[in-house]
Structure formats: structure tokens, C-alpha cells
Amino acid sequence: xxxxxELFLEDAFASVRQTAPEIGRVVLDPDYDVAPDNKDHGHLxxxxxxxxxxxxxxxxxxxxxxxxxxxxxxAYRLLRKYVxxxxxxxxxxxxxxxxxxxxGNWI
Numbered sequence: 850x851x852x853x854x855e856l857f858l859e860d861a862f863a864s865v866r867q868t869a870p871e872i873g874r875v876v877l878d879p880d881y882d883v884a885p886d887n888k889d890h891g892h893l894x895x896x897x898x899x900x901x902x903x904x905x906x907x908x909x910x911x912x913x914x915x916x917x918x919x920x921x922x923x924a925y926r927l928l929r930k931y932v933x934x935x936x937x938x939x940x941x942x943x944x945x946x947x948x949x950x951x952x953g954n955w956i
Contacts (some may be wrong), residue, residue: 853867857885858931859918860891862873862947868901873941876916878934889927899949900935904953909916911939 858879865875875897900921910917916938921929942948 851884853882854879854881854883854885854931855951857890858893858949859945860895861890861950863945864894865898865947867946868898870871870907871906871911871939872901872937872938873911874937875947876936876938876950877932877947878936879931880933881952885931889930892927893920893931896923897932897935900925900928901937904937908939911937913917 858877862877876896900919903922904919907917916936918936920935921932921935923929
């Protein structure tokens with residue numbers, strides 16, 4: 850597990866703004882086996898924003914406790930490298946819109 854990965858991803862995704870009003874928050878489950886590479890930092894936010902804007906949102910699934918997991922298409926190479934799953938939720942939380950789940954977190 851790479852201890853710097855969570856901070857690396859939080860910093861990379863801090864600029865991503867809400868893409869749809871029904872999505873209250875986005876929870877990312879990172880691949881903690883991957884070492885952060887600073888050359889990837891600048892492209893991660895744009896890949897996530899594009900992936901989220903293309904996602905089909907199921908409003909009913911968003912309101913469930915487990916939320917709606919969306920697929921990460923193969924076109925988003927960096928996103929797939931660093932993130933195992935992306936889960937959308939209707940309920941917002943205090944803090945950033947994109948939340949990086951800590952290791953061992955059960956959503």
C-alpha cells in the first residue's frame with residue numbers, strides 16, 4: 850500500500866466540479882497497490898470529469914445506501930490505473946465533491 854496515494858488523488862481531483870445536480874458526491878475506491886506518479890497528476894482530473902459527464906445516472910440507484918457504481922471505460926487509462934471503482938451518491942457531504950475512500954472503507 851502506498852501511503853501517499855490518497856493525498857495524491859485528493860489533490861488531483863480537488864478541481865473536479867459537480868457534473869450533474871442529482872449527484873451529491875462521488876466516492877472513489879483507489880487501487881492502493883499503485884504508486885503515484887507526478888506526471889499523471891495533471892491528466893487525472895480531466896479524465897474523471899469526462900468520465901462522469903458521460904455516465905448514465907440512475908436517480909433511483911443514487912438514493913440507495915450503496916449508491917450507483919459506474920464503469921470506467923478503457924479510454925480512461927490513467928483513471929483505470931489509479932481507481933478501482935467510482936460510486937455516485939445523491940446525498941452530499943461536507944468537504945470535496947469527489948471523495949477518496951480510505952483503505953478498508955466499506956461504502
